[in-house]
Amino acid sequence: MGAVYFLTLRQLGSRPRLLVLAMLSAIPVFMVLMMLRGNTAPSVSSFENFILAGVLTGSIMPLMVLAITAPAFANELEDRTLANLTLAPIARSRIVVPKLLAAVTVSAPFVAVSAFLTGEFAYLGDLRATLAVTGGAIIGVALYAVVFLFFGLLSTQAIGLGLLYIVIWEGFLAGFVSGVRLLSIRYYATALMHGLDPRRFAGEDQVGFGMALGVTVVVFGGFLYLAIRRLRRMDVP
Amino acid sequence: MTEDGAVIKVEGVSRWFGSVVAVSDVSFDIGPGITGLLGPNGAGKTTLLRMMTGLAAVSAGTVTMFGQPVRHNPPLYRRIGVMSEHETVYGFMKGREFVRMLARLRGVTDLEPAVDRAIELVDLADAQHRPMGTYSRGMRQRMRLAGTLVHDPEVLILDEPLNGADPRQRVHFKELLLQLALAGRTIVLSSHILEEVEELADTVLLIVNGKLAASGGFRAIRAALNQRPYHVRILCDAPRRLAAAVVGLESVDAVHADPDGAIIVLSRNVLDLQVELPRLAKAQQIRLRRVEPLDDSLESVFGYLVEGGG
């Protein structure tokens, strides 16, 4: 597993990519600083809706995770190098899991730092709130990562599928159709933030903490299972 | 290995992609030694190899190796080395790193000596610390071969392994394969280079239009092609006179004269011709200078079967 993990880290962790991730993760921090600088400070709910739910978990986090995770398998399929791994005497799960771990290793720190700093500045040093935001964001990264990893195995058009999911499902439909929020990673991430600190995101999320936690486990496990099953059954180029 | 000595058993294997049948009801056994897999472009060789290595599913039939199914059986890969036709390397990785990674993935415990050996075998010790993106095509091919051999597999499946290799490397590679075959390895080699397969392979499998057109030693295959007479070229000091005499032999189907003074004899019974021809020449007082079979080669067998099957 270590060999696959380190290989994937090298594949995904190039300097230009890390630079782009750093720039993207700075955006919410920058925005909250600008908001606080204004003469009329925004309400907590408008900050939570706009910056945390809209920008961080709704746009930047899924895009960052998509850019890192979908190519984990999609590039190998395109370059026909996946056979180097599948022709090894190891279970398919020992290919999928390290790929996922490597993708999360690359993307999660940027999201975590961004969420921590954003929360820290917005909540004026309230550590519990900050950690709730960070924890919810990291879990969101894991959920997005496993979904996009599966997309990467499903099709070389994984990025297209992922972008459709982010922009239309998470960005548009989840905002207007309440039923869709039950199937939205963004809303689960914010529900978890609320669960970790009930003072925050009060009344915004449609999903309770317990349900969010349960669904997180089911979605994560389900897509991981689907990814392993897909790798086992597919024809490897 | 199974009781009948087969290491690889392919039984009734077919593969279709929608309405396109790539491989159709192919069955054969492969034992130790070198087996050449031949066929024109699009014949289904690569699809067949991919099914034999478990990279692709079969639509029908079974593929087993050492009596075990190949597909969904990762532990079997400890005993198999596969080199596909595509350049499946990571350009950012150094050659040695690539071979070491493959060795680690394939469970090699004594890593560094195994990597050293594999790289020495392909004569790339000088270049092993360079990124493979800087290698020539032939070097990438050789490093891939090192990665295929590093875990000392019992079975080698090689798809166009000599692509991009220069003449010296080809000679070296042939010697390596012969050594491995002598040591009891089972090697399946797919290639377009008929002369090399002819030289190396004990057994040949000819795939045409997804079907197994012939299998066995190529001379035996040639002999089995009853409908095709052999072509024998004869140089002598009186070609017309010999031609007139030879046409009367029972073993001769037809004779024609070449513009360069030789005669070409078509015969379905070369064994009898071998006996009758010298007697006839002696009786006619004709000196025979040269008698050579023109289609006693894998290329001609390939050509007959491909034409016949196409």
Add this chain to the structure above:
Amino acid sequence: MSAPAPTRATTGTVFDIGYQPYTGAREGRGSGRRAVFKDGLRISLGLGRGPRAKVLPWFFIALLASIGLVMALVAGAVERLGGPGSAAEANLPSHSDFYGIASIILFLFAAVVAPELLCRDRREGTISLYLVRPVTGSDYVLARWLAFLAVMLVAAWLPQFILLLGLAAGDPSPTTYMAAHWLDIPKFLLAGIAMAVYATTLALLASSFTTRRAYASVFLVGLFVITAPFTIGLASEIGGKAGQWISMFNLTNIPVHVNDLIFGKVSEITSEAPARELGGTVLVAWYFAWTIVPMVVLWGRYRRLTP
């Protein structure tokens, strides 16, 4: 006595293996450009490839068409339920609002499909096959640009025509409706051109910088999706002239401002954009800056290519 040195053969023989030299017409550069254009159309729509290649482009076209259809159906329903003229009174979204509503989908379409036209050829080296023909790098990129522009125009115009037909059919007197609203046609055609040229140029420019389609797509979507909230938030915080100029960097709004100017009506998506205050001339000049400069850069990246 040493053996004589081998002498080079002085005779040779050509064997007739059936090779026939081509004796037909040899077409020139124009034909080459047309071929690259047609190939670009086929790539954009997934034609000549398996069903999976068709899913995304046709999904986007269908999605855009369905938006036009839904808008027409809603207007028809309001008209039917509320009586004649109620759709107009209700100020429902119409032709002038369509591109604002659909802009993100159009940009997403460009981001996902456009990289197919440029990235794959460079990645797999097939661009050399084009360049050894009587086709230059400029011809190649222009043909690809025109091909994708054609597809974007279909994606932009088709829903507008569906909407027009739907609104006319929903009116008690379709001919009267058409007579009263015929000017909408050149307006939405022109606005559609503005949208399509903008999206095509930026998408192909991003694609020209990478051989991986995925990175071009994510970069483009990131650019559109992230500049919007970023500039909105920043512009509202800073305010004033600086805020208006920051608002100009909301890349999703640039062609929508042009759309508003063409229709003479502000659409919902740009109604609160401070950039509007800068005036039509500035907005149009900004639009041209964001299409012409990328076009020149794109051309520059390809014009010196050799096989």
